[in-house]
Amino acid sequence: MTTAAAAFALSVWGAGANAASKWDGGDDLPTSPLECGTGAAAATAPVKYDGGQPTNPPNNAGKEITIVDVPKLIGIGYFNATSKGIQDAAKELGNVKAKTDGPTEAKIDEQIKFIDNYITSGVDGILFAANDPVAIAPVLKKALSKGIHVVGYDANSTPDAREWFVNQAQFNGIGKAMIDSMAKESGEDASFAIVTSTFTTPNQARWIAEMQAYAAKCHPKLQWLETVEAQEDNNLSFNQATTLINKYGDKLKGLFGMTSVATPASAEAVSKAGLCGKVAIVGLATPNAMKPYVHNDCVKSVVLWNPIDLGYAATYVLRAAVDGKLKPGDASVEGGKLGKLNVINGSEVLLGPPFIFTKDNIDKFDF
Known part of the structure; x- marks a missing residue:
């Protein structure tokens, strides 16, 4: 995050998670937040195929x-x-x-x-x-x-x-699962930060945008503090999470990890800081990496797929x-x-x- 972006994030803290026009790390594409609670998205019209096609590919049907x-x-x-x-x-x-x-x-x-x-x-x-x-x-x-x-x-x-x-x-499904888990664990008016890889990584940018849209709709009192980049690097992810913990102190009630590296690193940072149970960690990660933190009750929700x-x-x-x-x-x-x-x-x-x-x-x- 740039100094200007950080200052902007701080300026809107306390006015709700959606006071800013866009959370850092989110993209500018249209969002489609799911219904609150157990509801599902309304049916949408089929979208015309928009992919590319190979030029004169060989006929390898059934062949190795x-x-x-x-x-x-x-x-x-x-x-x-x-x-x-x-x-x-x-x-x-x-x-x-x-x-x-x-x-x-x-x-x-x-x-x-x-x-x-x-x-x-x-x-x-x-x-x-x-x-x-x-x-x-x-x-x-x-x-x-x-x-x-x-x-x-x-x-x-x-x-x-x-x-x-x-x-x-679907991106809106991930957004809903992440935000619902954070609100359940840290409270409806909790403040949180996000550890992502980069602001241009496409899937994470989509998830963050959908998270913001769903939070605005279903958990409007949640407060976004800041999004930080940590590449896909374990040490940098740990250091960034630790920086957020030190920077915001008691204001920080939750951390989102947007990658399979950032989430266990954030859990380790919270563990090292002695804040298990005080700072909720919700994120995307593989189960093996998260088992130690789940079993010691430092992490309650890990969102993923197989x-x-x-x-x-x-x-x-x-x-x-x-x-x-x-x-x-x-x-x-x-x-x-x-x-x-x-x-x-x-x-x-x-x-x-x-x-x-x-x-x-x-x-x-x-x-």
Whole structure:
């Protein structure tokens, strides 16, 4: 956050979470907050397909294909889990050879280089999770122009730069789950801060925008203090959370972690500060990383989906696109053991609703 942005955030503190025109880290796209409580969103009209298409792709229907998965970065639990799902699907399908490769830091320039190298070396399909939706678009369009099938998951690009995007959960569903959990744990008028990766990371920007819209509608007394960037770095996430704790003192009643790195790091910062039970941590993370904090009652709610299923679904979607079994205008696609997956928002395939891990269920999961 810039000094000016921080000053602005402080100036509106105490006037409610939605006094600012936009929480830092949120995007400017339209929002669609769900109904309060257990309500659901009103039905919306179908959206026309808005994805891109490969140019003169080879007819590989039913044939063995080689695909590469280039996530935001490699070496963290979350993308280890999506990679496992990709391998599980490839083995199950029997005609897909898949590998995961990418940068060790969440840097868009490095991610672009990896994708470009695989375009040159030759693959039939590319899976990706974007570090930046706009910056990644040209190299993905280059892949499409070479007849390579392109499917995103976890973090989208601009729609015309890929065929399909597998959405782990609708953004407004994540926003609702996060805000409801915070209000339940810290109180309707609690003040909170957000630890995200970067302000341009597409999925986190969408979640934050939807969180703000839902808070304005259903929990208007919640007070947003500040959003800070921590990349996908554990040490920086811990330090940023610690800075927020020290900066706001007793005013801080909750921390949102927007990444699988930021959430356990924020929980560790709260633990080290001796504030478990006084500062609520709500965030997105893998269950294994959060089990110690859930079991010692420092964290009550972990919001996520199954990233193994996400990688699995993305592989099935890419295979279906290659085989001509998923075409623009289709309403659903077969997702192997996941069953039928619905197409939403024109060119997105929905994995399902978010899942909340708690002390009662978190030991049932191992990823």
